[in-house]
Amino acid sequence: MNELTAIETVLLAAVSDRPRYGYELVERMSELTDGRVQVRPGNLYRVLHRLVQRGFVVESDVAAPGEDERRRYFGATALGRRAAAAELAMFTRVLKRAPALKEVLSDA
Amino acid sequence: MHEHALWRLLRTLLPKWYRATYANDVFRTHLDASRGKTGLRFWLRLTWDVLLTSVQLRMDGTSGTTVTRPQRASPFDVAGQNLRLAIRGLINTPSFTIAVVLTLALGIGANTTMFTILDRLLLSAPAHIVNPEQVRRISIFGKNPFTGETSHNSALTYPDYRALTSVTGFAGIAARGTRTLTLTSDGVSQHVSTEFATASYFPVLGVKPALGRFFSPNEDKLETAEPVAVLSYGFWQRQFGGSPEVLGRKLDVGKGRYTVIGVAPRGFTGIDISPVDFWLPFHPAAVIESGRDWVDEYGWYWFDAIARVQSDRPVEPVVDMATARYLTGLSSGRDRDASARVVLNPLVSGRGPEPRPEMQVAQALGALAFLVLLIACANVANLFLARGLQRRKQYAVLNALGIGRAGLIAQVMTEAFVLAALASVLAYYIATIVAPTLFKVILVDAELARVGGLRVLLMTFAATLITVLLAGLIPAFRSSQVNVLEALRSGRSSLRLSWLRRGLLTMQAALSVILLVGAGLFLRSLNEAHERDLGLFTDALTIQLEMNGGIIGGDELQAAIYPVLERLQQHPLVESAAATSLLPFNGLWGFRVRAPDADSIPRGPNGPMVYTVTADYFRTLGIPLLRGRGLTVSDDSKSAPPVAVISELMARRLWPGREALGRCLLIGPEKPTPPCTTVVGIVGNVLPHVTAKEPRMFYYLAPRHVGVQTAGAQALVLRVKGNPDNAIAPLRSAAQSAAPGIRFVETIKLADFIEPQLRSWRLGARLLTAFGLLALIVAASGLYSLLAFDVTQRRFELGLRSALGAPAPRLIRATVGEEILFACAGVLLGLIAAFWLARAIQELLFQVKPADPMVYAGVLIVLLAVSTVAAALPAWRAARTDPRIALRSE
Numbered sequence: 001m002n003e004l005t006a007i008e009t010v011l012l013a014a015v016s017d018r019p020r021y022g023y024e025l026v027e028r029m030s031e032l033t034d035g036r037v038q039v040r041p042g043n044l045y046r047v048l049h050r051l052v053q054r055g056f057v058v059e060s061d062v063a064a065p066g067e068d069e070r071r072r073y074f075g076a077t078a079l080g081r082r083a084a085a086a087e088l089a090m091f092t093r094v095l096k097r098a099p100a101l102k103e104v105l106s107d108a
Numbered sequence: 109m110h111e112h113a114l115w116r117l118l119r120t121l122l123p124k125w126y127r128a129t130y131a132n133d134v135f136r137t138h139l140d141a142s143r144g145k146t147g148l149r150f151w152l153r154l155t156w157d158v159l160l161t162s163v164q165l166r167m168d169g170t171s172g173t174t175v176t177r178p179q180r181a182s183p184f185d186v187a188g189q190n191l192r193l194a195i196r197g198l199i200n201t202p203s204f205t206i207a208v209v210l211t212l213a214l215g216i217g218a219n220t221t222m223f224t225i226l227d228r229l230l231l232s233a234p235a236h237i238v239n240p241e242q243v244r245r246i247s248i249f250g251k252n253p254f255t256g257e258t259s260h261n262s263a264l265t266y267p268d269y270r271a272l273t274s275v276t277g278f279a280g281i282a283a284r285g286t287r288t289l290t291l292t293s294d295g296v297s298q299h300v301s302t303e304f305a306t307a308s309y310f311p312v313l314g315v316k317p318a319l320g321r322f323f324s325p326n327e328d329k330l331e332t333a334e335p336v337a338v339l340s341y342g343f344w345q346r347q348f349g350g351s352p353e354v355l356g357r358k359l360d361v362g363k364g365r366y367t368v369i370g371v372a373p374r375g376f377t378g379i380d381i382s383p384v385d386f387w388l389p390f391h392p393a394a395v396i397e398s399g400r401d402w403v404d405e406y407g408w409y410w411f412d413a414i415a416r417v418q419s420d421r422p423v424e425p426v427v428d429m430a431t432a433r434y435l436t437g438l439s440s441g442r443d444r445d446a447s448a449r450v451v452l453n454p455l456v457s458g459r460g461p462e463p464r465p466e467m468q469v470a471q472a473l474g475a476l477a478f479l480v481l482l483i484a485c486a487n488v489a490n491l492f493l494a495r496g497l498q499r500r501k502q503y504a505v506l507n508a509l510g511i512g513r514a515g516l517i518a519q520v521m522t523e524a525f526v527l528a529a530l531a532s533v534l535a536y537y538i539a540t541i542v543a544p545t546l547f548k549v550i551l552v553d554a555e556l557a558r559v560g561g562l563r564v565l566l567m568t569f570a571a572t573l574i575t576v577l578l579a580g581l582i583p584a585f586r587s588s589q590v591n592v593l594e595a596l597r598s599g600r601s602s603l604r605l606s607w608l609r610r611g612l613l614t615m616q617a618a619l620s621v622i623l624l625v626g627a628g629l630f631l632r633s634l635n636e637a638h639e640r641d642l643g644l645f646t647d648a649l650t651i652q653l654e655m656n657g658g659i660i661g662g663d664e665l666q667a668a669i670y671p672v673l674e675r676l677q678q679h680p681l682v683e684s685a686a687a688t689s690l691l692p693f694n695g696l697w698g699f700r701v702r703a704p705d706a707d708s709i710p711r712g713p714n715g716p717m718v719y720t721v722t723a724d725y726f727r728t729l730g731i732p733l734l735r736g737r738g739l740t741v742s743d744d745s746k747s748a749p750p751v752a753v754i755s756e757l758m759a760r761r762l763w764p765g766r767e768a769l770g771r772c773l774l775i776g777p778e779k780p781t782p783p784c785t786t787v788v789g790i791v792g793n794v795l796p797h798v799t800a801k802e803p804r805m806f807y808y809l810a811p812r813h814v815g816v817q818t819a820g821a822q823a824l825v826l827r828v829k830g831n832p833d834n835a836i837a838p839l840r841s842a843a844q845s846a847a848p849g850i851r852f853v854e855t856i857k858l859a860d861f862i863e864p865q866l867r868s869w870r871l872g873a874r875l876l877t878a879f880g881l882l883a884l885i886v887a888a889s890g891l892y893s894l895l896a897f898d899v900t901q902r903r904f905e906l907g908l909r910s911a912l913g914a915p916a917p918r919l920i921r922a923t924v925g926e927e928i929l930f931a932c933a934g935v936l937l938g939l940i941a942a943f944w945l946a947r948a949i950q951e952l953l954f955q956v957k958p959a960d961p962m963v964y965a966g967v968l969i970v971l972l973a974v975s976t977v978a979a980a981l982p983a984w985r986a987a988r989t990d991p992r993i994a995l996r997s998e
Contacts, residue, residue: 040156040161042162043164045133048130070136071136
């Protein structure tokens with residue numbers, strides 16, 4: 001089962017283009033969701049750990065040049081990207097029905 | 109890494125594996141987020157994060173392994189998942205959580221407190237009594253010899269008791285009377301409460317001493333060379349530091365000297381709740397304090413009795429036998445009721461036929477606590493309802509995804525359960541802190557031995573859970589009925605006030621009015637009692653006197669008083685001083701009075717009462733002399749012609765429309781006819797006691813008047829120059845040096861002496877005001893949260909209107925107008941209900957009518973002010989909604 005919670009999905013999206021470190025991830029997740037997701041750092045690492053355990057995310061030892069060495073970077077695995085994509089596809093399928101329903105309603 | 113002590117401490121909250129792997133990264137990220145600044149904000153955020161994360165991690169299970177959802181969830185998993193969801197939901201909406209938990213904790217806390225107190229007052233037997241249901245209070249149901257009313261009377265005379273001891277059916281019978289006496293040690297006097305108890309008292313109750321022993325029948329005889337005493341545990345601790353060497357010590361209590369032989373168990377206060385310091389053997393103590401007249405006196409009701417019934421025998425024959433013995437004990441010619449019956453009442457005083465006034469206060473408070481709970485309940489229901497509305501979309505989506513109605517309700521109820529758990533813990537702590545204090549206030553100085561316990565905790569939790577379930581269930585049902593399409597459409601029509609919310613709002617307002625009216629009536633009572641014209645000068649000082657040691661008759665005391673009085677009259681601080689038989693408002697005394705030329709003089713509760721006073725009494729206490737003259741020094745002699753000064757009321761009642769001066773009063777027994785006492789003066793009326801509704805007839809005689817048989821003067825009243833508080837100490841020592849044989853028990857202002865008699869109003873007013881305030885806070889916060897929620901929900905509409913140029917007042921009206929309308933309806937309903945309910949507390953009120961217009965007007969003003977403020981904030985927010993922001997929020 002590759003079910004993901006909403007925050008897991010957003011986090012996977014945030015690490016899918018390149019590895020990121022803690023605060024960068026907080027910012028990126030907020031940016032991706034129009035500021036709707038403000039993850040607490042404690043929770044961030046909790047969710048990250050869960051994703052690492054499931055093999056969706058790995059810790060990357062490649063730090064960008066000039067960056068602080070003590071920062072830990074995390075990036076998505078191929079498996080992780082696929083899982084996130086599948087989850088989003090499922091969501092989209094559900095939500096695609098919404099406009100049609102809305103239309104029916106406003107006609108009624 | 110910046111190692112801060114606070115951080116090291118915080119870190120320990122996190123599970124070990126997480127701390128080792130991620131704690132530093134969490135800190136680092138917070139540091140990044142605050143751009144390296146570690147101010148208060150940083151630490152608050154960090155603390156909050158660590159707290160929540162540690163809770164979340166523990167809910168996740170061990171070492172953070174993912175919980176994969178099984179295909180078919182067991183009920184246990186569902187419950188666990190619901191619990192997790194509920195906690196997460198509550199954490200995400202802290203304002204909702206805090207509002208609900210606080211409201212409930214206050215409402216339930218008030219109720220737990222009152223439950224604890226009422227339980228002790230009304231339901232539980234006093235501590236240390238074995239099989240308390242077998243112990244009964246004896247009372248006589250018949251005509252009250254004083255008032256003439258048929259009622260239960262627990263006060264007995266000694267011949268009555270002697271008759272009852274011959275009843276064979278009791279497992280035991282005991283007599284006990286309470287009295288406040290003076291304990292003197294090393295020249296310092298203090299008041300102690302004593303209970304005169306027969307040797308059978310402790311065995312009847314089944315109490316065992318904590319130290320030493322209780323009295324033996326031999327030590328409870330009329331003739332006892334060396335009287336003994338038992339100390340209460342509390343007094344033993346306070347006064348003797350709990351030292352076992354107290355046994356054998358001799359103590360001067362009242363007029364006697366007693367040897368301590370034992371200490372009662374901790375928390376034992378006899379059969380009543382008020383504390384006792386000493387138990388003295390009934391017969392010797394009564395002889396020492398009062399002589400021997402009571403032994404055969406049928407008119408002296410001064411104690412009561414208890415009996416233990418045998419569990420294996422029916423009670424009726426025993427009661428019949430007791431009644432028979434009681435009636436044969438009545439000698440002929442006494443005006444007692446021959447149809448009187450002996451009644452055995454339960455030990456728990458609250459269940460008896462004569463509830464104490466404290467019970468009434470406690471019951472009224474219990475009812476009020478319940479009202480507060482109802483308001484809190486309405487409030488919480490409203491909050492749940494609002495939350496339900498807020499989550500319509502969420503529910504709708506869940507519904508669409510196949511999570512059924514039962515699932516939704518289960519989830520909402522889980523949330524309710526978590527809230528109830530939090531609130532009841534808080535409520536329990538509120539109760540354990542408040543209850544003992546309140547108990548002490550309701551019953552002067554009585555100790556609430558045991559507070560809380562599992563029973564109270566369970567009761568609290570049950571009450572909270574029921575409240576939350578009631579408050580949460582209806583909203584949950586409503587939320588679960590969400591129509592997906594309607595909810596997703598998010599039209600403003602669906603957010604209008606529902607009838608349920610209107611009803612809750614109305615009820616909340618009505619209940620608050622009722623509470624506030626109660627509080628207002630008590631406040632007015634208190635004010636009345638304070639500003640009352642008692643008919644005299646309450647800044648006067650009073651000194652109560654008592655002889656030191658031994659059995660000394662009234663004459664000796666009286667002889668000793670005069671030198672003291674003379675000394676004080678010459679004291680530079682004293683303006684005037686007088687002696688009196690009784691202090692005003694401190695009990696009544698009467699002789700038989702006839703007047704040959706008056707139609708009839710009422711007897712009993714309306715009959716005239718006497719004060720024996722020396723010259724200057726009226727001037728000292730500021731009682732106005734209306735006609736004739738006051739008493740003079742020359743009147744105070746056995747050889748002087750007997751004269752009396754009477755109160756205006758007495759003059760008017762006895763000789764209506766005629767001159768009272770110069771008339772003759774016959775004071776004393778029927779035969780031989782006493783000499784004429786001439787009325788020489790008429791003075792202003794004085795109340796018989798502070799709380800009396802109207803004045804009573806009084807006449808004043810000189811202490812050495814021929815008709816006065818008992819001790820004529822026992823207390824002094826003084827009017828001093830300057831501040832009376834500063835005069836207390838010098839006057840006390842001046843009095844002491846004038847007569848070393850006298851004990852000057854208390855030197856206080858008359859006003860302070862009266863103070864305790866105003867207790868029940870003061871108490872009622874304070875507590876009711878406190879409950880009224882509590883209700884006001886709960887109701888106002890309810891109104892506020894309701895309105896604030898509405899404004900948030902209708903931001904879109906308001907923004908649109910604002911963008912279209914609607915003026916602010918209209919917007920405000922559109923937002924809160926309807927709520928205000930329903931709140932006003934509630935206020936009106938509440939006023940009507942309060943008007944009707946206030947009659948129930950009439951007995952506790954003082955000189956205030958239940959329909960006092962001032963109170964109702966005041967409540968109206970307060971409520972309008974509070975609801976205006978509660979409504980103004982959200983309305984103001986509504987009026988300045990920025991259209992752009994509002995429109996974007998959809």
